[in-house]
Amino acid sequence: MTLKNEIRQVARKAREAGYVLANLPTSTKNAALEEMAKALHQSASKLKKANAIDVTAARKAGLSPAMIDRLTLSESTLRGMANSLKEVALLPDPVGEVSKMWKRPNGLWVGKMRIPLGVIGIIYESRPNVTSDAAGLCLKAGNAVILRGGSEAIHSNLAIGEILQRVGNQHGIPAGAIQMIPTTSRRAVEEMLQLEEYIDVIIPRGGEDLIRFVVSHSKIPVIKHYKGVCHVFVDATADLEMAQAISYNAKVQRPGVCNAMETLLVHRDIASRFLPPMAEKFRAAGVELRGCPESRRILKFIKAAREADWAAEYLDLILAVRVVAGLEEAIAHIIRYGSSHTDSIVTGDYTNAQRFLKEVPSSTVLVNASTRFSDGFELGLGAEIGISTTKLHAFGPMGVEDLTTSKFIVYGSGQIRT
Amino acid sequence: MTLKNEIRQVARKAREAGYVLANLPTSTKNAALEEMAKALHQSASKLKKANAIDVTAARKAGLSPAMIDRLTLSESTLRGMANSLKEVALLPDPVGEVSKMWKRPNGLWVGKMRIPLGVIGIIYESRPNVTSDAAGLCLKAGNAVILRGGSEAIHSNLAIGEILQRVGNQHGIPAGAIQMIPTTSRRAVEEMLQLEEYIDVIIPRGGEDLIRFVVSHSKIPVIKHYKGVCHVFVDATADLEMAQAISYNAKVQRPGVCNAMETLLVHRDIASRFLPPMAEKFRAAGVELRGCPESRRILKFIKAAREADWAAEYLDLILAVRVVAGLEEAIAHIIRYGSSHTDSIVTGDYTNAQRFLKEVPSSTVLVNASTRFSDGFELGLGAEIGISTTKLHAFGPMGVEDLTTSKFIVYGSGQIRT
Numbered sequence: 053m054t055l056k057n058e059i060r061q062v063a064r065k066a067r068e069a070g071y072v073l074a075n076l077p078t079s080t081k082n083a084a085l086e087e088m089a090k091a092l093h094q095s096a097s098k099l100k101k102a103n104a105i106d107v108t109a110a111r112k113a114g115l116s117p118a119m120i121d122r123l124t125l126s127e128s129t130l131r132g133m134a135n136s137l138k139e140v141a142l143l144p145d146p147v148g149e150v151s152k153m154w155k156r157p158n159g160l161w162v163g164k165m166r167i168p169l170g171v172i173g174i175i176y177e178s179r180p181n182v183t184s185d186a187a188g189l190c191l192k193a194g195n196a197v198i199l200r201g202g203s204e205a206i207h208s209n210l211a212i213g214e215i216l217q218r219v220g221n222q223h224g225i226p227a228g229a230i231q232m233i234p235t236t237s238r239r240a241v242e243e244m245l246q247l248e249e250y251i252d253v254i255i256p257r258g259g260e261d262l263i264r265f266v267v268s269h270s271k272i273p274v275i276k277h278y279k280g281v282c283h284v285f286v287d288a289t290a291d292l293e294m295a296q297a298i299s300y301n302a303k304v305q306r307p308g309v310c311n312a313m314e315t316l317l318v319h320r321d322i323a324s325r326f327l328p329p330m331a332e333k334f335r336a337a338g339v340e341l342r343g344c345p346e347s348r349r350i351l352k353f354i355k356a357a358r359e360a361d362w363a364a365e366y367l368d369l370i371l372a373v374r375v376v377a378g379l380e381e382a383i384a385h386i387i388r389y390g391s392s393h394t395d396s397i398v399t400g401d402y403t404n405a406q407r408f409l410k411e412v413p414s415s416t417v418l419v420n421a422s423t424r425f426s427d428g429f430e431l432g433l434g435a436e437i438g439i440s441t442t443k444l445h446a447f448g449p450m451g452v453e454d455l456t457t458s459k460f461i462v463y464g465s466g467q468i469r470t
Numbered sequence: 471m472t473l474k475n476e477i478r479q480v481a482r483k484a485r486e487a488g489y490v491l492a493n494l495p496t497s498t499k500n501a502a503l504e505e506m507a508k509a510l511h512q513s514a515s516k517l518k519k520a521n522a523i524d525v526t527a528a529r530k531a532g533l534s535p536a537m538i539d540r541l542t543l544s545e546s547t548l549r550g551m552a553n554s555l556k557e558v559a560l561l562p563d564p565v566g567e568v569s570k571m572w573k574r575p576n577g578l579w580v581g582k583m584r585i586p587l588g589v590i591g592i593i594y595e596s597r598p599n600v601t602s603d604a605a606g607l608c609l610k611a612g613n614a615v616i617l618r619g620g621s622e623a624i625h626s627n628l629a630i631g632e633i634l635q636r637v638g639n640q641h642g643i644p645a646g647a648i649q650m651i652p653t654t655s656r657r658a659v660e661e662m663l664q665l666e667e668y669i670d671v672i673i674p675r676g677g678e679d680l681i682r683f684v685v686s687h688s689k690i691p692v693i694k695h696y697k698g699v700c701h702v703f704v705d706a707t708a709d710l711e712m713a714q715a716i717s718y719n720a721k722v723q724r725p726g727v728c729n730a731m732e733t734l735l736v737h738r739d740i741a742s743r744f745l746p747p748m749a750e751k752f753r754a755a756g757v758e759l760r761g762c763p764e765s766r767r768i769l770k771f772i773k774a775a776r777e778a779d780w781a782a783e784y785l786d787l788i789l790a791v792r793v794v795a796g797l798e799e800a801i802a803h804i805i806r807y808g809s810s811h812t813d814s815i816v817t818g819d820y821t822n823a824q825r826f827l828k829e830v831p832s833s834t835v836l837v838n839a840s841t842r843f844s845d846g847f848e849l850g851l852g853a854e855i856g857i858s859t860t861k862l863h864a865f866g867p868m869g870v871e872d873l874t875t876s877k878f879i880v881y882g883s884g885q886i887r888t
Contacts, residue, residue: 071805071831074829074831075828075829148828154850156848156849156850160839160843162849162850165827165828167831169861169862170831170861248685252860252861252862253861253862267666267689268689271685271686273691273692273860273862273863274691275862291884294884297884297886298884298886300886301886301887305886305887305888387489405881409583409879410493410566410583411492411493413489413492413585413588413877414877415877415878416877416878416880417877417878417879417880418879418880418882419880419881419882420881420882420883420884420885421578421880421882421883421884421885421886422885422886422887424886424887425578425880425882425885425887426878430574430887431574431580431878431880432572432574432580442670442691443587443588443670443671443875444587444670444671444691444693444862444863444875445691445862445863447875447876447877448876448877448878449878457861457862457865458865459831459832459833459834459835459865459866460833460834460835460844460849460866460867461827461835461836462834462835462836462837462839462843462849463823463837463838464836464837464838464839464843465838465839466709466712466715466716466838466839467838467839467840467843468715468716468718468719468720468723468839468840468842469719469723469840469842469843469848470723
């Protein structure tokens with residue numbers, strides 16, 4: 053069988069499984085998720101063996117320690133995977149919810165019923181825990197999933213997928229509900245991205261290059277975010293202690309993630325009071341500052357920021373700093389250089405808080421809180437399948453409900469159109 | 471300036487206008503819509519002159535009478551365009567709605583605020599009234615719009631667009647809010663489809679070829695429907711008089727539109743009672759029937775349906791007819807041959823009604839009502855920008871609310887992540 057036919061067969065099987073999944077009782081899905089969690093736990097040594105093959109190959113290939121860390125299935129990663137599945141089982145089932153219903157003048161009752169998206173393709177890199185996390189969320193929302201992980205994690209991913217499939221089939225989940233693309237060739241991805249009749253959405257998770265490749269080649273709608281260039285704006289009326297704590301947390305607590313702060317904007321009126329002690333805290337944490345001319349008049353020792361710094365997603369202990377004249381200039385900066393991801397204001401001013409919330413066109417906008425809360429779990433979605441900075445369908449962190457859509461249902465009594 | 475730069479400049483201007491539009495007061499948008507309606511009315515003779523150039527060229531080029539009919543700006547088309555703008559002014563403004571808000575254990579208040587999509591690209595054919603209808607809906611939802619009509623309607627579209635722009639600018643709408651692509655080259659469309667940094671969504675309206683072209687070339691998310699293969703299933707317990715009225719209405723009232731019935735499914739138990747009088751009514755209306763072997767044993771004079779008939783969107787007075795053993799077979803047929811558009815059951819059975827609503831995975835599913843109600847206005851959305859059979863973002867008829875998205879807003883009091 054050609055690669056093209058092989059991928060097509062996987063996708064067709066997923067489509068058929070999707071019709072069954074859409075009508076499965078909640079209890080069947082939850083029981084399967086709990087059994088999958090148990091099975092991952094029980095198969096720890098088998099999974100670690102498969103993972104060791106990938107890790108050894110990665111070391112030989114000279115991958116960075118950070119990459120190898122993300123690839124490794126430690127005890128705690130495995131425990132986290134099992135716990136995620138258990139938590140997903142506890143979430144409410146979004147399928148079947150009729151959020152509203154209204155009556156038309158002709159007596160038709162019209163409602164919107166939540167239904168699964170159908171078939172979801174996940175294309176991801178490195179972290180093998182995405183395999184079970186994504187499969188669990190897709191299953192809960194009644195979707196079939198096609199998983200295509202990176203070549204560096206192929207043994208780990210196939211081993212995890214095999215367990216999920218086997219346990220699923222033993223507990224009423226149709227074959228085809230969870231499928232892995234077993235080859236590492238990039239052509240397999242390209243073939244997958246053509247199958248719009250079988251796959252409803254593609255969610256790529258990984259570096260910007262991977263995501264741009266997927267967007268360029270896909271006929272299927274893609275939910276994605278390219279990067280997170282997140283800002284904190286410290287307003288003139290900010291509680292400076294609070295502003296310091298929030299700025300520090302947003303930059304330092306976990307610098308390598310997309311909701312970490314990359315640029316700090318400071319109101320001119322408090323810059324000379326706020327910046328010196330803030331810079332001292334950052335210095336102690338090993339953060340390199342790159343500043344605008346005005347901030348460098350206050351912090352004489354820091355590097356000058358170049359134009360490229362304002363749009364940079366460092367994912368590292370580096371921070372761009374800019375002094376601004378006020379709210380308008382801060383918002384204009386965020387619109388110009390931001391990535392529609394997450395931005396926060398620290399302020400004591402009611403009007404500025406409300407204006408920032410309304411006028412900043414990012415997917416998560418916060419007042420007096422760290423950008424690090426832009427996360428499906430932290431915002432209360434229960435779990436997260438990814439973050440979207442595309443405005444279509446979902447904008448911001450996506451939970452299990454974002455893996456569904458709504459159809460119109462209409463109760464009539466013989467109405468015809470005149 | 472090259473074509474590429476010209477299109478890019480249009481898109482960039484739209485993006486900038488979008489930021490202004492997102493924060494315009496509702497009253498400004500409504501006043502502009504009302505003034506636009508007046509101006510269309512007052513410019514009727516000018517618009518008809520521009521339209522005459524297009525119609526003459528279309529006649530010379532030998533376009534079909536149906537195409538010329540769709541192209542022509544009659545008195546009633548112009549009145550309809552003005553009325554649509556007035557009706558859109560009366561709709562509630564979706565922007566700014568906070569549909570829910572919840573409290574996290576750490577005291578954060580999290581909500582979802584409805585915001586405009588940003589910039590919408592509309593690519594359409596023939597009907598010049600789409601120019602003002604789409605512009606009005608986009609404006610109401612706070613979006614900038616880039617309109618690219620077909621070459622056959624270029625003079626009409628530019629004349630309409632010029633009026634909308636002029637009146638908009640006089641009434642507080644930023645330049646760039648409504649823009650027309652002034653060239654008819656297909657390359658202009660291709661360039662437009664690359665500009666994902668400036669355009670948030672593309673809505674193509676027209677024939678399947680146009681839509682497939684757009685999907686293949688777009689880096690920007692596309693909301694679309696390829697076709698409508700809509701079904702009516704007459705169940706064994708149907709009120710046969712109601713079933714006849716609904717089937718007749720679904721096929722005959724307006725056969726050329728996407729929500730007209732293309733295949734009639736009839737339960738075996740009532741086929742011999744239902745089909746002969748139904749066929750007689752269809753014959754009188756000039757409908758050609760194409761049947762399965764079982765239906766042809768009842769209706770001996772009708773043509774045999776071929777495999778291709780079950781998937782056909784005739785958009786004409788032709789109807790495929792199939793006798794089925796019951797609900798399961800009807801649903802299986804719809805899943806296999808349908809287009810996820812609109813399907814209806816006529817039944818007196820409670821369980822079958824509920825099962826049909828739940829199990830048919832189409833964007834609009836009806837009980838005891840004509841498929842012709844699958845329409846934004848008829849379902850109560852106030853107006854319609856299009857119909858989506860893609861499940862992402864919107865599924866089914868789309869109203870003004872579907873031209874918005876939601877962002878997370880978070881009210882904090884100094885929270886940091888630990």
